[in-house]
Amino acid sequence: MLRDITLGQYYPGTSILHRLDPRVKLTGTLAFIVSLFAFSSISSYMTATAALIAVIVISAVPPGFILRGLRTIFLLMIITALFNMFLTPGDPIVRIWKLQITRQGVEMAIHMAFRLSYLIIGSSIMTLTTTPNQLTDGLETGLRWMNRIHIPVHEIAMMMSIALRFIPILMDEANRIMSAQLSRGADFKTGGLIRRAKAMIPLLVPLFVSAFRRANDLALAMEARGYHGGEGRTKMKPLIYKRRDHIAYIIIAGYVIVMFLMWRYVKISLPFLTL
Amino acid sequence: MELKLEHVSYIYNPGTTYESKALDDVCLTIGAGEFIGMIGHTGSGKSTLVQHLNGLLLPSEGKLLADGADITAQEYPLRELRCRVGLVFQYPEYQLFESDVLKDVSFGPKNQKLPEDEVLRRARDAMRSVGLDESYEKRSPFELSGGQKRRAAIAGILAMNPEVLVLDEPTAGMDPEGRGEILRLLKKLHDERHITIVLVSHSMEDVADYADRIVVMDEGKIVWDGEPSEVFVHVRELEEIGLAAPQVSYVMAALCERGWNVDRSVTTIESAADEIAAELKRRRAAGSGAAQVE
Numbered sequence: 014m015l016r017d018i019t020l021g022q023y024y025p026g027t028s029i030l031h032r033l034d035p036r037v038k039l040t041g042t043l044a045f046i047v048s049l050f051a052f053s054s055i056s057s058y059m060t061a062t063a064a065l066i067a068v069i070v071i072s073a074v075p076p077g078f079i080l081r082g083l084r085t086i087f088l089l090m091i092i093t094a095l096f097n098m099f100l101t102p103g104d105p106i107v108r109i110w111k112l113q114i115t116r117q118g119v120e121m122a123i124h125m126a127f128r129l130s131y132l133i134i135g136s137s138i139m140t141l142t143t144t145p146n147q148l149t150d151g152l153e154t155g156l157r158w159m160n161r162i163h164i165p166v167h168e169i170a171m172m173m174s175i176a177l178r179f180i181p182i183l184m185d186e187a188n189r190i191m192s193a194q195l196s197r198g199a200d201f202k203t204g205g206l207i208r209r210a211k212a213m214i215p216l217l218v219p220l221f222v223s224a225f226r227r228a229n230d231l232a233l234a235m236e237a238r239g240y241h242g243g244e245g246r247t248k249m250k251p252l253i254y255k256r257r258d259h260i261a262y263i264i265i266a267g268y269v270i271v272m273f274l275m276w277r278y279v280k281i282s283l284p285f286l287t288l
Numbered sequence: 289m290e291l292k293l294e295h296v297s298y299i300y301n302p303g304t305t306y307e308s309k310a311l312d313d314v315c316l317t318i319g320a321g322e323f324i325g326m327i328g329h330t331g332s333g334k335s336t337l338v339q340h341l342n343g344l345l346l347p348s349e350g351k352l353l354a355d356g357a358d359i360t361a362q363e364y365p366l367r368e369l370r371c372r373v374g375l376v377f378q379y380p381e382y383q384l385f386e387s388d389v390l391k392d393v394s395f396g397p398k399n400q401k402l403p404e405d406e407v408l409r410r411a412r413d414a415m416r417s418v419g420l421d422e423s424y425e426k427r428s429p430f431e432l433s434g435g436q437k438r439r440a441a442i443a444g445i446l447a448m449n450p451e452v453l454v455l456d457e458p459t460a461g462m463d464p465e466g467r468g469e470i471l472r473l474l475k476k477l478h479d480e481r482h483i484t485i486v487l488v489s490h491s492m493e494d495v496a497d498y499a500d501r502i503v504v505m506d507e508g509k510i511v512w513d514g515e516p517s518e519v520f521v522h523v524r525e526l527e528e529i530g531l532a533a534p535q536v537s538y539v540m541a542a543l544c545e546r547g548w549n550v551d552r553s554v555t556t557i558e559s560a561a562d563e564i565a566a567e568l569k570r571r572r573a574a575g576s577g578a579a580q581v582e
Contacts, residue, residue, distance in 0.1 A: 193383040198399030218385035
């Protein structure tokens with residue numbers, strides 16, 4: 014029941030993608046997504062597909078893991094596609110009762126399907142090859158300039174990494190408490206909505222108590238080690254760009270340029286549709 | 289009731305990168321009225337094994353028979369099994385949730401669908417047997433001390449009147465006094481109410497003093513299963529798998545190595561003292577022998 018929730022699903026590995034600086038991966042993902050929306054045409058989607066396949070192969074993460082992320086948004090994609098197909102005004106292709114499917118609608122639906130699924134795949138590759146800690150580290154270092162406009166970047170990053178760190182702990186705890194209450198004859202599965210909601214009390218009360226207790230302990234432990242926010246704080250493993258990171262930036266820039274050129278100059282015509 | 293594990297294996301997260309085998313072909317029979325101590329290094333599979341005993345986890349391979357009935361069968365009433373096999377988790381005080389102690393202890397029997405007065409009777413009984421008197425009934429479980437919380441949580445399981453009581457490290461993080469209290473309580477339950485006890489522990493002294501039978505686990509397998517005296521003579525082997533024998537076993541082993549004629553299989557301080565006294569007497573009688581040792 015609680016195991017179905019996967020967040021920060023890091024897939025351990027040693028590929029070059031795993032070892033890249035998180036800032037590079039964040040920039041790369043951002044560039045990938047922006048180029049997907051800015052330059053949408055069949056030819057640029059083909060470029061993106063090739064890039065995705067290459068990255069997946071390099072990452073050595075089983076494709077099944079990556080596609081798993083798609084499953085969760087599958088329903089969303091279907092609904093978006095249907096709305097697009099039926100509600101976009103334009104030249105009708107099929108007419109069913111008062112509804113009509115338009116050519117523009119179909120084009121829009123195809124665009125959305127590509128963008129959404131590639132967006133998910135692209136960002137899952139990033140989260141699968143980057144530990145949550147590296148990710149927040151990358152965000153913190155990458156967004157440090159925001160400090161100048163008085164955004165507490167370090168504090169936000171710290172909160173994010175603590176929150177991420179606590180998810181598995183609290184999930185473990187929830188499982189444990191659930192087992193303990195099951196051992197006392199609790200029943201989480203049968204009964205109507207209200208009965209089930211009530212059955213959650215023996216799970217939720219101890220879980221909240223334990224979350225507060227842990228938060229308290231953690232705060233004490235951090236203060237005991239002299240933590241007082243980000244000012245003047247140094248890092249044990251500072252993020253430093255290496256040769257491979259520079260090369261990766263060049264590849265990302267190259268990718269964006271290719272995307273632009275494909276979109277601008279290569280037109281692949283399909284019957285009926287102009288994408 | 290008798291619990292029998294036949295070639296039980298359990299695999300966590302099968303089919304993923306996090307796959308790990310926690311139990312590996314375990315065969316174990318827990319007879320009615322036994323007092324079993326289960327020891328093993330962290331990650332040896334004790335806690336996994338313990339969760340099989342009341343059907344919280346079902347074996348990936350193999351069978352678990354409760355009084356001869358296969359609990360993995362589709363129609364087996366697992367909730368009923370959980371009432372007969374009480375499982376006290378590690379740090380059970382973290383499962384307390386009600387507004388007062390009596391209500392919390394009543395949670396189990398209430399789930400058994402017993403009549404109101406029977407629920408209260410059992411809850412009060414259970415509280416008394418763990419040493420919490422009436423004055424605790426209306427107190428919030430969250431304002432009790434650590435030891436009291438733990439006893440309240442154990443009472444919550446006892447109130448279900450289990451035939452088998454399984455406890456996962458019930459004395460973890462407690463002071464010697466609290467530990468003694470809990471262990472004596474288990475002994476009393478075993479002796480007076482003939483409840484089968486399975487005690488998982490890190491403390492060799494605890495299990496040596498109280499258990500009639502010791503099961504040693506390592507890497508998901510049972511490596512020894514026998515009386516304390518049989519198991520604890522293997523001081524070296526126990527150390528190799530990250531465990532230790534009771535202090536007494538070390539003393540006796542050292543004495544044997546120096547040529548003392550003592551029985552090294554004793555596991556309690558009292559019997560060890562008797563052994564040493566007897567040997568000293570023998571040596572004194574022999575005369576010169578004792579002088580040389582001095």
